[in-house]
Amino acid sequence: xxDVASDARxxxxxxxxxxxxxVALSISIxxxxxxxxxxxxxxxxxxxxxxxxxxxxxxxFALFEVWPSRLPHWxxxxxxxxxxVALSVPVTMFVxxxxxxxxxxxxxxxxxxxxxxxxxxxxxxWTALAAIVRQxxxxxxxxxxxxxxxxxxxxxxxxxxxxxxxQAQIAPHFLFNTLANVRALxxxxxxxxxxxxxxxxxxxxxxxxxxxxPAATIERELQLVRPYLELMQLRMPDRLQYxxxxxxxxxxxxxPPTTLLTLVENAVRHGIDPSEEGGRIxxxxxxxxxxxxxxxxxxxxxxxxxxxxxxxxxxTLRERLQLIFGDAAELRLLTNHPRGVAVEVDxxxxx
Numbered sequence: 001x002x003d004v005a006s007d008a009r010x011x012x013x014x015x016x017x018x019x020x021x022x023v024a025l026s027i028s029i030x031x032x033x034x035x036x037x038x039x040x041x042x043x044x045x046x047x048x049x050x051x052x053x054x055x056x057x058x059x060x061f062a063l064f065e066v067w068p069s070r071l072p073h074w075x076x077x078x079x080x081x082x083x084x085v086a087l088s089v090p091v092t093m094f095v096x097x098x099x100x101x102x103x104x105x106x107x108x109x110x111x112x113x114x115x116x117x118x119x120x121x122x123x124x125x126w127t128a129l130a131a132i133v134r135q136x137x138x139x140x141x142x143x144x145x146x147x148x149x150x151x152x153x154x155x156x157x158x159x160x161x162x163x164x165x166x167q168a169q170i171a172p173h174f175l176f177n178t179l180a181n182v183r184a185l186x187x188x189x190x191x192x193x194x195x196x197x198x199x200x201x202x203x204x205x206x207x208x209x210x211x212x213x214p215a216a217t218i219e220r221e222l223q224l225v226r227p228y229l230e231l232m233q234l235r236m237p238d239r240l241q242y243x244x245x246x247x248x249x250x251x252x253x254x255x256p257p258t259t260l261l262t263l264v265e266n267a268v269r270h271g272i273d274p275s276e277e278g279g280r281i282x283x284x285x286x287x288x289x290x291x292x293x294x295x296x297x298x299x300x301x302x303x304x305x306x307x308x309x310x311x312x313x314x315x316t317l318r319e320r321l322q323l324i325f326g327d328a329a330e331l332r333l334l335t336n337h338p339r340g341v342a343v344e345v346d347x348x349x350x351x
Contacts, residue, residue: 020058027127028054031119041112049116053092057124060088061131078132085128089120184235196234218285218292219251221260225283228261232268239278240268247286252351255292256320260285262313263296263343270311271300271340279340292349299340314343321347 032050036043064077064084071077097113182197222244229242264281272279279299286293314331321329329347336342 017062020062021055024054024058025051027123031123035112035115035119039112039115046112046116049096050120052096053089053116053120053124056088056092057085057120057128060084061128078129081132082125082128086121086125089117089124093117093120182235196231200231215254216257216259217251218246218253218255218260218294221255221258222246222251224258224261225264228264229268229281232272236272236278239275240272240281241279242281242283244283245285246283250285250287250292250349253287253292253349254351255294255345255347256317256324259317259321259345260294260296262317263294263345266311266313266343267296267298267300267341271298273300275300287349290349292347294345294347295342297336297340297342299336301340317345321345 028050029047032043032047035050036046039046061081061084064081071080093113093116179200182200186197226244229240233240233242260283264283267281272281282295282297284293284295284297314333318331321331325347329345332344332346334342334344
């Protein structure tokens with residue numbers, strides 16, 4: 001004769017109470033209509049009494065749902081609620097049938113109350129028990145959802161923390177490599193040392209803030225790569241040539257910060273710098289459907305995998321790609337013929 005919905009469901013207390021009343025009246029009317037097929041009594045009176053029984057059972061159930069506020073740890077509240085519903089039936093029957101009009105026969109001579117009481121005692125407690133089971137199931141689902149949301153949030157926080165750690169590794173790695181290049185010019189007494197140092201200062205003022213951004217675009221990456229290559233060309237004007245071939249459709253694609261810069265820096269440091277003849281760096285970025293392909297090729301000595309794997313820059317970049325895109329992104333190290341190395345990043349084209 002009643003229904004219990006979890007407080008987690010939309011509508012709050014008012015909505016839950018309205019649903020309980022609706023279900024209680026629906027079941028009560030259904031029981032009343034069923035009894036009318038076996039009783040010769042006033043239909044309106046029987047339906048009225050059946051409805052009162054349903055509402056009183058609902059009120060008893062709701063009352064003992066919150067009162068008393070504390071119970072012994074060994075006593076389950078649902079037992080109290082089911083017992084209250086069962087007890088409400090004879091109490092309500094007594095209140096409804098005891099006042100009899102003067103001259104009318106006693107209520108116990110009216111057989112209808114027996115069937116009504118029996119039906120109420122049969123339906124009420126079982127309905128209350130079913131409602132409690134439904135309520136506990138709804139609460140369990142709500143808790144599972146809450147736990148899942150909490151777990152997802154913790155995973156996101158862990159991912160953000162891991163990305164920040166990897167990002168923190170990039171900044172010193174990049175700065176130290178760049179400063180080492182400037183130091184090489186100063187040690188060699190190159191007349192380009194002062195202009196390079198001035199360009200480096202301007203470059204770092206623009207580049208360092210970008211190192212801490214959570215995400216970048218190919219266009220922002222090019223804003224870092226172009227001045228970096230200009231600096232490196234000032235340091236070794238006769239040994240470095242480069243070319244950029246960028247698909248305009250790829251400029252808005254998002255990527256981990258310093259993705260392109262990391263590939264170019266590794267090409268300079270491990271490919272061009274160790275080579276006496278120098279070499280050329282070609283940067284190709286294109287969008288292919290839902291994918292973005294970034295390829296940096298050098299004609300130097302090439303990047304060699306050591307026993308510990310790739311260098312720090314590429315290793316960190318591979319980890320960041322894995323954290324952000326999972327298996328949807330890949331970093332590949334390929335041989336460039338006749339000499340040098342090509343490094344490719346294949347990732348989703350997200351904007």
